[in-house]
Amino acid sequence: MSKLLKPLIVIILAVAVAAGTAVYLGRQPDQPAETGGSAPKHVDIRGGGHTRGPENAQLTLVEFGDYQCPSCGAYHPFVKEILSRYPQQLRLEFHHFPLVTIHPNSMMASMAAEAAGVQGRYWDMHDALFEHQREWADSPNAEPIFIALASRLGLDTNKFMQGLRSPDLQSRILQDVTRGNDAKVEAVPSFFINGEQVHITLSMEDFVKVIEARLHK
Amino acid sequence: MKTRSVAIAVLAFIGMVDALYLSIKRNAGPIPCHVTRGCTDVLTSRFSEIGGVPLSWIGLAFYVVIFSLAVFKVFEDPKHPLDWVPGSLFYLAGAALIVSALLVGIQAFILKAFCEYCLLSAALVLTMFLLAPHPGPRKLPQ
Numbered sequence: 001m002s003k004l005l006k007p008l009i010v011i012i013l014a015v016a017v018a019a020g021t022a023v024y025l026g027r028q029p030d031q032p033a034e035t036g037g038s039a040p041k042h043v044d045i046r047g048g049g050h051t052r053g054p055e056n057a058q059l060t061l062v063e064f065g066d067y068q069c070p071s072c073g074a075y076h077p078f079v080k081e082i083l084s085r086y087p088q089q090l091r092l093e094f095h096h097f098p099l100v101t102i103h104p105n106s107m108m109a110s111m112a113a114e115a116a117g118v119q120g121r122y123w124d125m126h127d128a129l130f131e132h133q134r135e136w137a138d139s140p141n142a143e144p145i146f147i148a149l150a151s152r153l154g155l156d157t158n159k160f161m162q163g164l165r166s167p168d169l170q171s172r173i174l175q176d177v178t179r180g181n182d183a184k185v186e187a188v189p190s191f192f193i194n195g196e197q198v199h200i201t202l203s204m205e206d207f208v209k210v211i212e213a214r215l216h217k
Numbered sequence: 218m219k220t221r222s223v224a225i226a227v228l229a230f231i232g233m234v235d236a237l238y239l240s241i242k243r244n245a246g247p248i249p250c251h252v253t254r255g256c257t258d259v260l261t262s263r264f265s266e267i268g269g270v271p272l273s274w275i276g277l278a279f280y281v282v283i284f285s286l287a288v289f290k291v292f293e294d295p296k297h298p299l300d301w302v303p304g305s306l307f308y309l310a311g312a313a314l315i316v317s318a319l320l321v322g323i324q325a326f327i328l329k330a331f332c333e334y335c336l337l338s339a340a341l342v343l344t345m346f347l348l349a350p351h352p353g354p355r356k357l358p359q
Contacts (some may be wrong), residue, residue, distance in 0.1 A: 007292040014284060015233065015281060022234050022240075069261055071261050101330070102258050102262045102263075138263060188257065
């Protein structure tokens with residue numbers, strides 16, 4: 001029995017130490033660096049993007065996102081919640097950053113959001129795309145799902161389908177991608193507040209902490 | 218064999234930390250890369266889970282099993298040696314090496330992005346495989 005006890009204690013202790021080390025490392029502030037140098041702390045992102053919230057808000061939260069990215073989908077409710085908690089002080093500026101090499105439906109999803117935007121319903125489609133992400137993300141043919149979403153939102157589906165193939169809308173998305181590349185966006189979602197890149201963990205507490213710190217700067 | 222078992226246990230411990238770190242970070246926002254480019258791309262891709270189970274959890278289970286086997290081998294009773302452990306380590310590490318090679322291939326050719334934590338895991342698995350002695354042919358009972 002005692003011969004079994006020794007290795008068992010070592011195994012339990014090792015798992016506990018490994019867990020402690022991983023938690024400790026996981027709590028360290030993220031400082032992403034790249035082979036080409038570290039990410040800039042301040043960038044000038046002007047123009048483009050879709051905004052939600054008052055024009056004269058004290059803070060602008062810029063998000064570079066990909067509708068098919070699971071992390072972006074996970075962040076979405078927190079972004080919505082933080083906007084509702086600071087309705088006067090905060091506005092959101094969303095930029096498309098579809099990672100087309102790994103998310104084959106991301107470009108069409110961005111097109112769907114833009115096509116809804118033509119009918120004045122960009123943000124409704126934006127929310128719907130994230131909220132129904134699981135339904136279309138891995139679909140080999142996502143277009144009918146996007147059309148169904150548009151129909152549910154009460155959009156003119158013929159006009160919406162034209163929008164899905166509009167080179168102008170695609171060009172708008174590609175301009176966002178260029179802005180993201182200029183800002184050295186390396187991951188999605190990437191957040192900037194008033195031009196400063198911020199790393200926010202997936203918790204409301206952290207969102208509030210980051211916003212509060214910037215509001216009282 | 219004892220020295221090899223200790224070395225395999227140390228490598229498996231590093232693997233446990235790596236897999237646990239990824240399991241924690243997976244739901245905690247963008248995962249920073251320090252050496253390579255595209256950690257989040259890899260770790261949020263459709264290849265990052267099997268049937269809804271994140272690969273980091275599967276990796277964690279693998280490292281805990283390998284660590285446990287190696288530790289039992291280190292503390293074995295010389296009168297009752299655990300002769301089956303080296304073979305188990307060899308075949309488990311071999312299977313993991315095939316999976317790791319596949320995942321590195323996916324990063325290189327499909328995702329075109331590399332995750333340093335996944336590459337570390339692949340390197341650990343390769344080293345463990347090289348350290349695990351080939352069990353060799355079984356002796357027939359006399």
